[in-house]
Amino acid sequence: MADLAGETMNGGGGGGGEIKVGVGGKTRVGEEGGVGVGAKIRVGEEGRVGVGGKTRVVDLRSDTLTYPSLGMKTAMMEAILGDDVLGEDPTVNALQERVARLLGKESAAFLPSGTMCNLIAVLLHCDRRGGEVLVGDNCHIYRWEQGGIAQFGGVHSKSLKTHPDGTFSLTELRQAVRADNIHFPRPSLVCVENTHNMEGGKVLPLSWLDELSVTCRELGLPLHMDGARLLNASVSLGVSPERIVRDFDSVTICLSKGLGAPVGSVLVSSAAFIERAKRLRKGLGGGMRQSGVLAAAGLYALQHIYPRLSEDHKHVQIIAKAVNECVGGAVTCDPSGAHTNILMLTCDPARITPAQFCTRMEKVGEGEEAALGERVSCRLISINDTTVRLVTYKDISLDDVEALVKKLVYVIKGIA
Numbered sequence: 245m246a247d248l249a250g251e252t253m254n255g256g257g258g259g260g261g262e263i264k265v266g267v268g269g270k271t272r273v274g275e276e277g278g279v280g281v282g283a284k285i286r287v288g289e290e291g292r293v294g295v296g297g298k299t300r301v302v303d304l305r306s307d308t309l310t311y312p313s314l315g316m317k318t319a320m321m322e323a324i325l326g327d328d329v330l331g332e333d334p335t336v337n338a339l340q341e342r343v344a345r346l347l348g349k350e351s352a353a354f355l356p357s358g359t360m361c362n363l364i365a366v367l368l369h370c371d372r373r374g375g376e377v378l379v380g381d382n383c384h385i386y387r388w389e390q391g392g393i394a395q396f397g398g399v400h401s402k403s404l405k406t407h408p409d410g411t412f413s414l415t416e417l418r419q420a421v422r423a424d425n426i427h428f429p430r431p432s433l434v435c436v437e438n439t440h441n442m443e444g445g446k447v448l449p450l451s452w453l454d455e456l457s458v459t460c461r462e463l464g465l466p467l468h469m470d471g472a473r474l475l476n477a478s479v480s481l482g483v484s485p486e487r488i489v490r491d492f493d494s495v496t497i498c499l500s501k502g503l504g505a506p507v508g509s510v511l512v513s514s515a516a517f518i519e520r521a522k523r524l525r526k527g528l529g530g531g532m533r534q535s536g537v538l539a540a541a542g543l544y545a546l547q548h549i550y551p552r553l554s555e556d557h558k559h560v561q562i563i564a565k566a567v568n569e570c571v572g573g574a575v576t577c578d579p580s581g582a583h584t585n586i587l588m589l590t591c592d593p594a595r596i597t598p599a600q601f602c603t604r605m606e607k608v609g610e611g612e613e614a615a616l617g618e619r620v621s622c623r624l625i626s627i628n629d630t631t632v633r634l635v636t637y638k639d640i641s642l643d644d645v646e647a648l649v650k651k652l653v654y655v656i657k658g659i660a
């Protein structure tokens with residue numbers, strides 16, 4: 245992500261030409277689609293941040309900030325399309341088959357978002373009234389989806405304490421499963437998240453997943469994995485996604501996180517389950533028509549971006565090592581806990597709060613350009629009273645990482 249004014253912002257090769265096309269005329273911008281509009285919005289956004297034209301912005305707030313490359317946009321433009329509500333979009337069908345095969349399951353459904361995948365999965369597993377799902381208390385499904393499973397599905401949830409490695413205690417799980425009693429909701433499903441976002445992109449240990457599946461089989465409970473970043477887990481472990489989800493009844497993966505597609509998630513399960521999922525998808529308003537234009541981005545991502553996810557993980561290791569080597573202790577991190585493309589930094593709030601640290605990292609201070617050799621603005625997010633999260637993705641180059649590291653070390657050393 246080079247400088248703000250630069251054409252390189254526009255997702256790599258041919259950027260300059262694309263900007264000219266889009267900016268050419270007001271009505272043409274819309275007509276030309278994402279090409280010109282995207283570039284304009286990005287420049288505008290960074291303008292809003294209030295940094296100068298020659299500032300390098302390294303935006304690590306989320307891996308949802310990926311920008312489709314020219315290759316991806318070309319694939320989208322050339323996709324063969326049909327009406328997917330009728331099951332007639334060949335590109336959507338190809339993506340669904342591809343993801344089902346990758347995960348070793350029978351079937352898959354392309355959906356607008358990961359939230360909708362999780363919602364549909366939970367509603368189908370808990371399809372009798374009075375159902376209850378058991379889920380870690382720091383999971384996306386429990387914390388970041390508006391309680392949609394209760395709001396739209398009337399599903400009660402029972403939370404289990406999330407451990408720092410993203411797992412929960414199987415003893416606690418057994419104790420939390422309620423007896424068959426007229427007073428209680430019916431335990432119906434267990435959900436896990438892999439990698440675990442809010443625990444810093446942790447990869448759930450395979451041995452734990454295996455124990456979990458034995459436990460759930462004994463308890464007679466199905467298993468759902470929110471695998472928004474399952475492919476990051478697979479790359480980190482060097483184990484196939486199929487093996488990781490072997491004992492799971494349903495799995496969600498997101499194409500719009502580190503995989504870099506602009507839109508889309510895929511729900512994977514048995515053929516019968518996916519047939520029901522497609523029915524519910526339509527009922528929820530998630531039926532899409534010529535969505536092959538989006539599925540093409542997903543297919544492109546699996547072919548071209550999946551194989552490079554390890555670079556994002558390497559970048560996190562470089563950042564973690566540099567922060568770990570900073571003396572002083574105002575901002576620290578644990579490199580051994582950084583498994584994938586997410587890194588949690590811990591602030592000593594007596595010296596700097598996470599919010600203050602984020603503000604400082606975004607600002608270009610006085611004398612900083614001279615000290616660092618360039619103006620660098622880094623965008624991170626504060627997630628609680630002590631923690632700042634950063635996420636790497638394909639548009640963050642090694643060069644950006646090196647600039648970020650210089651700035652991090654400079655800022656951390658400057659904290660009194």
Ligand SMILES: *Cc1c(COP(=O)(O)O)cnc(C)c1O
Binds near residue numbers: 509
């Ligand atoms: C992003 C994310 C989702 C789904 O997000 P959408 O924005 O709805 O696509 C689900 N689970 C986890 C762990 C995520 O990080």
